[in-house]
Amino acid sequence: MPVPKGRGLVSRSLLRENAYRAIRDAIVDGTLAPGERLNDGDLSEWLGVSRTPVREALARLDQNGLVQTKPGRYTIVSPLDVRAVRDAQSVTAALHELAVREAMPNLSEVELDAMREANARFAVALRRTDVDAALAADDDFHDVAVTACANVALRTVLEQFTPLLRRLERLRFSSLSGRGSVAQHDRIIALCEAGDTEGAVSATRANWQTLLPLLDATPSDEPLADPGSALPPNS
Template sequence: MPVPPSRGLVSRSLLRDEAYRAIRDAIVDGTLAPGERLNDADLVEWLGVSRTPVREALARLEQAGLVRTKPGRYTIVSPVDVRAARNAQSVTAAMHELAVREALPALSSAELDAMRGANARFADALRRDDVPAAIAADDDFHGVLVTASANDALRDVLERYTPVLRRLERLRFSSLSGRESVAQHDRIIALCEAGDVAGATAATRANWGTLVPLLDEPSD
């Protein structure tokens, strides 16, 4: 199994969560490709941790649909599952709509400015064809509303299902269709600033709905 060249990536204080995030991110960004076998020893060496947090991380990733395990035989990176991605898109869109409804009544000018700043970074990343930066900025944009909602259950659901979409989002943000999200973000900001809960919710639904055509495309 090829792994990134860095060693000792994970701090000792947050072994379990950091191991999960490191492996998850490597799957999402394509470093660990669909169908690739994951060897515990290689992961231990890469992350600089013991087998226990690695195995716990792989169990969480299996629940999230990012790896598949045959006990006693192998663990592989899951192929992109279109049905699972459709389900994840529906759940993720609903959670972001809920975040808008719960956050908007008390959304501050500083939070609106944070959304504008994130969208500016998003647009710049798209112009530079920097897909990882675009995804990070998109996360920052929607994350303002998620944080402002102060709903831990909502955050937990997004933590589980959002990564399933990330491999698809990499494709979307590297295409012309990804540029549409900049204008959609601007509309969400304007509706939030106007205090239009129904309008901002509908605009958020439309923004996350741009993934649906990609889900209908044939896989390679």
């Protein structure tokens, strides 16, 4: 039997995806700081992979705005750009509204319970000032509708732009508790349970728009500094 021509492609794809997610997460959580130079060799050693998946991951991160590359010169972690984050917020908010609208016919008690459980974890994490757990629970809450709507294109775009918002939440808003989000999430759940599509979409919009006043307070041409870890804003 001939050896299949596609042999090895899956493992390479997984290596590339794992490298991308590891570097992306390190940028989002501040392990790799804005302006920091990224060396292929150092990243390869850290991740335990060859330079090829690292370079492919960096090319993807460049497209997503998380790194900046000058071929043959350097690759750095992108400085936080208010204009880029504003654009990402606009797209992300609209897609989460669409996710809720398309998910409504598919929401059963199972999905509603998953939303309640995620929001409960979110509230506990906020009380404990556990940033990682709060962000994970917030992601899990919103992901219920994203999964239920079964729109692959929507998820793909969200995966591109959400890291820009999560990075901002960590690096800029250290004074924001985010506790208002718990009540906003509860309202979204109640409206979904009641079958009120327009109400749930409106509540989702309000939830994501709480980031706007914070963006408005910062000039678009002013880079955002790194004051350390922060609790998430009302998203």
